[in-house]
Amino acid sequence: MASESPVVIGSEAPDYLGKTYEGDAFLASAYRGKVVVATFWASWCGPCQRELPLLEGIQKFFGEDKVKVVAISIENKNKFRQIGKAAQSLALKFVHDADRKVYERYGVNGVPHLVVIGKDGKIKLKYVGYSESEVEQVVAKIRQAIEE
Numbered sequence: 001m002a003s004e005s006p007v008v009i010g011s012e013a014p015d016y017l018g019k020t021y022e023g024d025a026f027l028a029s030a031y032r033g034k035v036v037v038a039t040f041w042a043s044w045c046g047p048c049q050r051e052l053p054l055l056e057g058i059q060k061f062f063g064e065d066k067v068k069v070v071a072i073s074i075e076n077k078n079k080f081r082q083i084g085k086a087a088q089s090l091a092l093k094f095v096h097d098a099d100r101k102v103y104e105r106y107g108v109n110g111v112p113h114l115v116v117i118g119k120d121g122k123i124k125l126k127y128v129g130y131s132e133s134e135v136e137q138v139v140a141k142i143r144q145a146i147e148e
Contacts, residue, residue, distance in 0.1 A: 007106050009126065013117040014105040018072050018095030021084045026070060026095045028117050035062075035124075035145045036117040037069045040097075040108045043083060047130035048112045052092070054135060058142060059091040066146050072097050114138065118145045 017026045041048035059069040069092040080096045116125035124145045
């Protein structure tokens with residue numbers, strides 16, 4: 001099956017990204033025509049904690065009409081709900097991947113793991129880890145995907 005093969009640059013992005021706090025499916029296809037920036041993260045991950053404010057800034061800078069940033073968590077349900085209460089004021093969207101199927105489809109082996117999905121639904125960038133020195137390069141790739 002195509003959904004079981006690892007995602008690579010240029011391949012179609014798996015559509016389902018997790019469940020919202022309200023229990024709704026979050027689908028990348030609902031944002032066709034916009035760039036979707038998906039980060040796989042966990043609250044216990046230090047680099048993830050440093051990455052989230054950057055992604056919040058990206059969401060606010062580019063705006064909802066061009067970009068949708070989604071943070072995909074594998075936390076247990078209680079922890080995910082706690083995060084949701086704390087994150088209500090943030091512009092980025094938090095979703096839950098309780099059974100880790102989204103992580104598997106995207107080939108995530110560690111966090112943070114960032115994927116940029118282009119306006120056409122194809123993978124534009126995969127970036128594993130977080131490095132202050134590479135932030136500008138990642139933002140440039142997001143900007144490029146917006147302009148395509």
